[in-house]
Amino acid sequence: xxxxxxxxxxxxxxxxxxxxxxxxxxxxxxxxxxxxxxxxxxxxxxxxxxxxxxxxxxxxxxxxxxxxxxxxxxxxxxxxxxxxxxxxxxxxxxxxxxxxxxxxxxxxxxxxxxxxxxxxxxxxxxxxxxxxxxxxxxxxxxxxxxxxxxxxxxxxxxxxxx
Numbered sequence: 150x151x152x153x154x155x156x157x158x159x160x161x162x163x164x165x166x167x168x169x170x171x172x173x174x175x176x177x178x179x180x181x182x183x184x185x186x187x188x189x190x191x192x193x194x195x196x197x198x199x200x201x202x203x204x205x206x207x208x209x210x211x212x213x214x215x216x217x218x219x220x221x222x223x224x225x226x227x228x229x230x231x232x233x234x235x236x237x238x239x240x241x242x243x244x245x246x247x248x249x250x251x252x253x254x255x256x257x258x259x260x261x262x263x264x265x266x267x268x269x270x271x272x273x274x275x276x277x278x279x280x281x282x283x284x285x286x287x288x289x290x291x292x293x294x295x296x297x298x299x300x301x302x303x304x305x306x307x308x309x310x311x
Contacts, residue, residue, distance in 0.1 A: 152286045158295035159302075163215045164280040172287035176306045181216075181223065181277040182261065182269040184247045184254045189268070191253075196273045199227030206234040206252035208243050216240075216279075220255045223277040 151157045153170055166173060183197065191197055191205075202224070209231075210217040217236065224231040234252040237243045240260045247254050248266035257279060261269050283302050285291060291299065 152284060152289075155286065155289055158289075158291055159283060159285050159299055161302075162282055162284055163219070164282050166282070166284060170286055170288055171284050173282045173284040174303055175280050175282045176302070178278045178280050180258045180271060181219065181255045181279060182258055183272055184244060184256045185268050185270060186247055186250050186253075187266055187268055189253070192268055192270065197270070198273070199224075199229050202227060202231070202253075203229040205232070207231040208246045208252040208254045209233055209236050210240070210243065211236045211238045214238070216255070216257065219277070219279055223255060 152160055153168065161176075162173075164173070164175065183191070185191055191201060194201060207220070207224075209220050212218070221231065235246065237246065240256060241262075243254050244256065244260075244262055244267055246252065255277065256269070283299060285295070285299065
């Protein structure tokens, strides 16, 4: 919305983006990890299935956050509707609630913290992932500085991905 309103030149977002006015370059894919309290029984399982996750209570990002939607879609793809104990607008709060035993969650690999109170676990194939992209309003002329930043990010992170 900020791009379409010409409030920002560039944005880093999680795909998909539904807008004909936005140009995008996918930069990278990142795995979504299961976030569990320390000593949770699922940490002992070699493979975690949808059936293992179905009885768990989940903490999701707020409905307005793309990660909330992506987590919900992951659960549906695994064949169950999650029991959502609460939503949060902040990933740090989600992780703190997991540590307190309120539920489990999914978090992007880049949000993995160093807390001794939670564990992060990769899930079985197909692993849940999200794609991070660089986007800009294709109807707006970008300044030289914005184009330089766009090219720098593309060359540093997303080189060669289409």
